[in-house]
Amino acid sequence: MNGTSLSARKLADLLGAWTGTGRPSSRALAAEVRQLVRDGRLPPDTRLPAERELADALGVSRTLVVRTLELLREDGFASSRRGAGSWVRLPGGDRTGGAPAGWVPGEDSEVINLAQATPAAPAELVGAARRAQERLPEHLGEHGYLPHGLLALRARIAEGYTRRGLPTGPEQVLITHGAQHAFALVLRTLVAPGDRVLVEHPTYPNALTAIHGVHARPVAVPMAEDGWDLEQLAATLRQTSPRLAYLIPDFHNPTGFRLDAGGRARLGQALRRTCTTAVVDETLVDLDLTGQPPPPPMAAFSNRVITVGSASKAFWGGLRLGWVRAPEDLVRRMVLGRAAVDLGGPLLEQLVLDELLAASDEVLARRRQEITDRRGDLVAALAAHLPHWRYRLPDGGLSLWCDIGAPVSSRLSVAAEQRGVRLAPGARFSVNGSLERWVRVPCTLPGEQAAEAVRRLARAAGSLREIGGQDDPIV
Secondary structure, eight states, X not given: OOSOBOOXXXXXXXXXXTTTTSOOOHHHHHHHHHHHHHTTSSOTTOBOOOHHHHHHHHTSOHHHHHHHHHHHHHTTSEEEETTXXXXXXXXXXXXXXXXXXTTSOOSOTTXXXXXXXXXXXXXXXXXXXXXXXXXXXXXXXXXXXXSSOOHHHHHHHHHHHHHTTOOOOGGGEEEESSHHHHHHHHHHHHOOTTOEEEEEESOOHHHHHHHHHTXXXXXXXXXXXXXXXXXXXXXHHHHHOOSEEEEOXXXXXXXXXXXXXXXXXXXXXXXXXXXXXXXXXXXXXXXXOSOSOOOOOGGGSOTTEEEEEESTTTTOGGGOOEEEEOOHHHHHHHHHHHTTTOSOOOHHHHHHHHHXXXXXXXXHHHXXXXXXXXXXXXXXXXXXXXXXXXXXXXXXXXXXXXXXXXXXXXXXXXXXXXXXXXEEEGGGGOSSSOOTTXXXXXXXXXXXXXXXXXXXXXXXXXXXXXXXXXXXXXX
């Protein structure tokens, strides 16, 4: 078993007032544990506390706890081995399969795509492309292979980190084909088959695909209702000794949380104590909708942090450009290793991104206002057509993480597809196929298109209620 152990006190905290207004019973306790598993707050392979310890923490008899474990085993939510303890299971095993399906854009123009949180290109892109074209002739006498990336662009990105309080030189920056490519290069360089990689739960689905692609094993740490459970994260680092951690502290995808400066200091301390290297994904860092000073970059709190960034969300996915900020020796190792998959990025697109970054204040201000307006349109549509869905309005990012009220998001995505909407169910963001009460809804569509998408979602949700009856109260 490779999962983390859970203390009796921590499980009692997760269960909360599990008895409701009735007397404690094994059936009530088993039902609450099953719900924790389905919601992703109790990941499969988590080792459960000893029976006596749990009984003491809950204030119930050991007999009640023993019967609860029997019920969980009967339903496929737990397994036990004599003398070794009990572990959480998810009936049916891993239902995600590691498949990338769900993010690939469809070709049907009649289908509204809510499976991707991807904005269209900004108006300033045309002017940036024109200026880049004018700069191109000065490079035509060169060979055109840029395994490190365009020096001017690397310097521009390094200057951005320095302005944020993280002194950086161009030798610490490697240009990649997006943040996903950046993460894949780090994995290829640092992780071997069978190594563990700690991730938040939920997390970005394509990161899980990359981890599986190097035959590593993701170790999930559930997000709490108000963000990161730093105590549990630190415990998991100690218990599982992951080779790497993949974290999204800036407008976490999909929940939208941002880790504050105090939390970053605690996390940095945990990384140092366990000698764990973390890849911090800053893809959404520029989409701060608060107008307030942001916390320092995570790499300012630990020298064990590798940062990846991307032009895809702040500017445009069609540029297919991202970057890694890392120690110079690691950048050199990644440059040598990338020859197995590519020999560098396209020059013209890097010139375009350099021009966009030169005018980033204006471009990003317009982008943030656009997201704010479209998020308002989405919230209004949800209030009108799906008022029982629950979500927290994040301080930035591109989506809402919605609790739909019942563990049916995969069924909802199928019903929505039949009505012309592609939707990413919660299981897409799960290590193990749980999170079925959740869906991610991007706020990147213009007003009327967003409203039409929500109307179709409401019809899809209504069809599930008709099929499932009162057990599926999602509308």
